[in-house]
Amino acid sequence: MAGEITDNRGRGEARWSWPSIHPEGRKYGLIVAAISLVFALLAWETAAWPLGFLTLGVLAFFRDPQRVVPQGERYVVSPADGLITLIQKVEPPRELVLDDGTGHPGLPAGPVTRVSIFMSVFDVHINRSPIGGTVSRVVYIPGKFMNADLDKASEENERQHILVERSDGTRIGFTQIAGLVARRIVPFVKPGDILAAGQRVGLIRFGSRVDVYLPAGTEPRVLLGQKVIAGETVLADLGDQPHIEGVSQ
The missing domain is CATH 1.20.5 (Single alpha-helices involved in coiled-coils or other helix-helix interfaces)
Structure with a gap:
């Protein structure tokens, strides 16, 4: 297929x-x-x-497993299988914002929506690119191994930031975060690599989390508590700010 x-x-x-x-x-x-x-x-x-x-x-x-990736210029697809555990307005990681000396711009400063996806040991742990474009930044940061479900894991756990830029200048940053059991983040990509949306970019061993930073003016199409599938679930439409409510049942 x-x-x-x-x-x-x-x-x-x-x-x-x-x-x-x-x-x-x-x-x-x-x-x-x-x-x-x-x-x-x-x-x-x-x-x-x-x-x-x-x-x-x-x-x-x-x-x-193989995944069927929706094709669309505005689609941001999920980079991970798992559960949506946090949707928050935050400042993007400084490593994705600051000038890294390569001449490639980082994310703009200012609050954006962060969508956090928690992967249990039962989920597929291959991570995928949320958009197509060029990898402009890969930043590995050593750290702790706290429960990846905690908010502060984004700033204190071992993690790896990846920034992908489309040809029209749209940039999406996402972060692979190690957890209590996860002890190694394995990258498949490096700066300069050209990716298709949904292409495999790495894995995290044995339970962890992935954070996605949506551009300003874009809100997620997913809900807290929703299960998502890497490369298939559409997290957001770029430039769209829907308000969606869900009911647990």
Whole structure:
């Protein structure tokens, strides 16, 4: 299905398939599987069975399913699978605002809407670009490993900022944040790379969060408590400021 064009009028073809396992996770799955096999050969079934199930869990964590990315100049798609846990007006991170000496502008100063997506260990952890454009900035910052669901995790946890700029000058910044269990942010991109909307940009191991900073004048189309899907859920329409209410049921 990769690369196929589909639409809302029935064009294209859809079929279920097993998701692939990202190469970053295959080595961990093989290590746990090998240990499980050793215990099984030694007839230590008490340890072999749990390790066998752990192997399946590790492979599931690193699954990398295909996604159908909505195409539209105004769409900002979700960079992560997970739960919308925070929607707040904040100042964007200073690392995405300050002049970094490269000649590429950062985000404008001033309050913007931040949408925070919490990823549990059961979510897909491959992150994707919210818009198409050129990667103008990647900034890694070491830090703590507090619960990624906390507001202050945006400023105190280990994190990586990514800034993507479109050809028309629109810039979207987003931040991968490590959590209590997550201990490594793995980037797939570097400054100068050209991305399509929904293209894979990195992953965070074992539970974490991604913050998206929408441009001024743009409000999200998602609600607190909503589940979103990386590369598929439209977080916002650029320049649109809808007021949407939801009901939990």
